[in-house]
Amino acid sequence: MSEDQMRQELERLRAENAALKKTSAKGLSLKVSEKGALSVYGLGRFPVTLYKEQWKKLLDMADDIRAFITANDAQLKTKDAGGASSKE
Secondary structure, three states, X not given: OOHHHHHHXXXXXXXXXXXXXXXXXXXXXXXXXXXXXXXXXXXXXXXXXXXXXXXXXXXXXXXXXXXXXXXXOOOOOEEOOOOOXXXX
């Protein structure tokens, strides 16, 4: 690899790093995985990755999920930004 190619690659990596830092400041980011699924980053240590049909089914259940959370609030724990879980 020539010095010019290394400089170009370094600039590309710096730009990619800056973009990643910007999205992590917002909290969540979306990406298409290598296999064509949608990955959501920023919820935990690993991304949540589902195919579009799975996301559509899950999103169609949003009201049911919210109702379930409300109905089961006493049993459900919360997870703070530091990773510790607590019961609120």
